[in-house]
Amino acid sequence: MTMFDTVLVANRGEIAVRVIRTLRAMGxxxxxVYSDADADARHVREADTAVRLGPPPAAESYLSVPALIEAARRTGAQAVHPGYGFLAENxxxxxxxxxxxxxxxxxxxxxxxxxxxxxxAKETVKAAGVPVVPGAADPELEAAARELGAPVLLKPSAGGGGKGMRLVRDLSVLEEEIAAARREARSSFGDDTLLVERWIDRPRHIEIQVLAxxxxxxxxxGERECSLQRRHQKVVEEAPSVLLTPEIRESMGAAAVEAARSCGYVGAGTVEFIVPGGDPSSxxxxxxxTRLQVEHPVTELVTGVDLVEWQLRVAAGEELSFGQSDVTLDGWAIEARICAEDPARGFLPSGGTVLALNxxxxxxxxTDSGLSQGTEVGSLYDPMLSKVIVHAPTREAALRKLRAALADTVTLGVPTNAGFLRRLLAHPDVVSGELDTGLVEREAENLVPRGVPDEVYAAAAAVRLAELAPEPRDGWTDPFSVPNGWRLGGRPMPLAFPVRVSxxxxxxxQAPEGARVTATDVTVTVDGISHRFHRAGTWLGRDGDSWHVLDHDPVAAALSGARHGGADTLAAPMPGTVTVVKVAVGDEVEAGQSLLVVEAMKMEHVISAPHAGTVTELDVTPGTTVAMDQVLAVVAPREEA
Structure with a gap:
């Protein structure tokens, strides 16, 4: 068989960079391909050639089949690698x-x-002898959900990745949850067909990688443990799983192979199973x-198999050069997904310019990444920026190595979840392997720092003080220009800087004595402990966390403050697009009533009335693009008799 000369990568970000890496290694x-928003993206710069698809919206660029086919034709590509997401399962x-x-x-x-x-799919694999979760689909969806009884899980029929997935524990809100799931499914996959399944409490999510x-x-x-999830999105994955015995691994692997055979599968794919933690044999x-998975690197590291290379070889007509008995698992691999989201703000999507990157x-x-310094992270595409993956002889060593790697991860300018993931990996249940798909949601609040550490403010003050220091002229510094708080006839008064974290x-x-500030970092000692921060502009970062520390001018803030204030104002919690507007000016609303929906990075956020009252201002319509903290509406409180 003859390998391809040219392959078009129909994707963006870290997966495009990762596929390009293997293409380069294979010659x-x-x-x-790129949208206007990605004209200077890393995947564009690392490819041998690049083709513009269209404007930033995915529907007009990465999801445009005619544009992709034309790009392949113009460049002489013989094959197309879809990556994951976008059109990978289309x-x-x-x-x-x-x-x-x-x-x-x-x-x-x-x-x-x-x-x-x-x-x-469920019907097909069930016929092949693979056990499936009890459930039903449209048009019997609502009736089946009520028959199954709470809790139930709503899922879009046309896609995965947690988009449009809703766990319903209270059937009184079933209709509203179905409507929301349909909106997300339609937005993500162009198809709002749903199915409902019985929810298994404290389940584990185990998937098997197949190659045909x-x-x-x-x-x-072998398998990957994917039980650490938020909002049905995986955040940490590992291979192998501490849950499976060799016998269960063999049984699940055989079931996955049968599932692949039942649909005539060719290439790399993943069969996902839900496993009761107390009875992994069930x-x-x-x-x-039917694509490469985000977490495929952990399988590559424990098996030594380059899955992208074998995707190419199989697509070119080659036969697998190894059999099941040749597959062995060596050591332990764990992956953490770095996403543009702010744990301190309830994990809402974030954005900005990458000012400093390590x-x-x-x-x-x-590290599989699509980032480079200067990258603009917007709200149009998926929030995942990169993945940090480690390999070690044991699970304990891999956890330790990944925590250290996340502490070394710097993405200043764009808030990420790196620090949160580092703390998650130190959680006793994670360390012991007592996982389930609800663990992260239950413990999330305890893994997000409360407030801002004192040393962050100390480091910010040290930066401000260093910026005021005069430059020596001819080896001499004017003592009256040194910002040391000196006063005539009195003791020096340390400078205090008004600041605020976004x-x-x-x-x-105030800056502590002995602070050291350079162009890229700052070191301060607080309560006898030395702390080193990365810095870039008004950003400080440490151990995967970051803070946007701004100067605060109380006079200017009072004179040019927000157009509205207090609890009456509804502001955008994240940069994104308004997709639903349910009220108009003059409408009477009740406390907690949903008024608007803002979407960013394929995630919906409902804006609710803070109290009962009247909508006095409404500044947006469906399709309006909004910035973080932009005023959306004002609800004047109802005057009680």
Whole structure:
């Protein structure tokens, strides 16, 4: 078989960079594609050539099948790698590639269509002897949910990744949750068909990586534990799982192979199972992802198999060069997903410009990233920025290594979850391996620092003080220009700087003696403990956390404060787009009533009335793009008799 000369990567960000890396190693020319928002993105710069697709909205660029096919034609590409997300599980795109004479590096369109429809997928694998979770689908959705009884899980039939997924514990809000799930499913996948499944309390999420060629060979590459999730989105994954015995691993692996065979699968794919933590032998098929998974690096590190390379080889017609007995698992690998979100603000999506960047590397440490210094992180695309993955002989060593790597991760200018993940990996239940899919949600509040540490303010004051220090002229410094608080006839008075951390109340800060400030870091000693921070502009970072520390001018704030104030004002909690407006000026509303929906990075946030009253101002309509803290509406409180 002949390997491709040129491959178009129909994606962006870290997965595009990762695929390009393997293409380069194989001597295959890479073609990147980009929207106007990504014209200077890292994946564009690292590819051999790049083609503009269109404007920033995904529908007009990364989701435009005609634009992608034309880009492949213009650059002489023979094959297309879809990455994950966007069109990776779109049967129509796979078919369009075939019609254009392009090889789609993934399964046949028929397999994508079958496994992409969760309803048909469950029926197909059930017929193949694979156990499935009890449930039902449209049009019997609501009746089936009430028959199953709370709690139930609503899921979109056309896609995965947690988009449109809703856990309903109170059936009195079932209709509202179904409506919200349909909106998210329609927005993410263009299809609002739903299914409902019985919810298994304290479940574990275990998935099996499979690899199949066009010659009838199918193998599995062991399991990945994906139970650490927020809002049904995985945040940490590992391979192997502490839950499975060799016997259960063999049984689940065989079931995954049968699931792949049942749909005529070819390429790399993942079969996902939900597993009761108390009885891992009672596992149930959830779905099959007919693409490369975000967490594929942990499997690569414990098996030594480059999954992207084998995707290419299988797509080029090669036969697998190894069988099931050749697959062995070596050591432990764990991955943490770095996302543009702010744990201190309830994990709302964040954005901004990457002002300073440090991504860990070294022995047993790998970072898959789409970032570079100067990258603009907006609200149009998925919030995941990078992944930090480690490999070590034991799970304990891997956890320790990943915590250290996350402490070395610096992304100043864009709030991320790196510090939160570092603390999560030190949680006693995580360390002991007592995991379930609800653990992160239960413990999230305890893993987010309360307030801002004193040393952050001390470091900010040290930076301000250093910026005031005069430059020596001809080796002499004017003593009257030194900002040391000197007073005629009195003791020096340390300078106090009014500052505020973005989103919090202002305060005053003083620089401790002996503070050291350079262009890239600052070191301060507080209560006898030395603290070193990375710095960039008005940002400070330490151990994966970051703070945006601004100067505060109380006079200017009073004169030019917000147009409105207090609890009456509803402001955007994140940069994004208003998708739903449920009220108009003059409407009477009740406390807690949902008024607006803001969407960013495929995530919806409902804006509710802070109290009963009247909508006196409404500054947005559906489709309005808003900045963080932008005023959306004002609700004047109702005057009680």
């Amino acid at each position: 295959v020319r890479s073609v990147a 049967a129509g795109f796979a078919a369009a590639c075939a019609e254009a004479g392009l090889v789609f590096i993934g399964p046949p369109a028929s397999a994508i269509s079958l496994m992409g429809d969760k309803i048909r 060629d066009a010659h009838g060979n199918v193998v599995h590459l 596992y149930y098929f959830m779905e099959m992802n 991504e860990p590397a070294g022995d047993g440490v790998r 989103g919090l109340e202002p305060t005053t800060a």
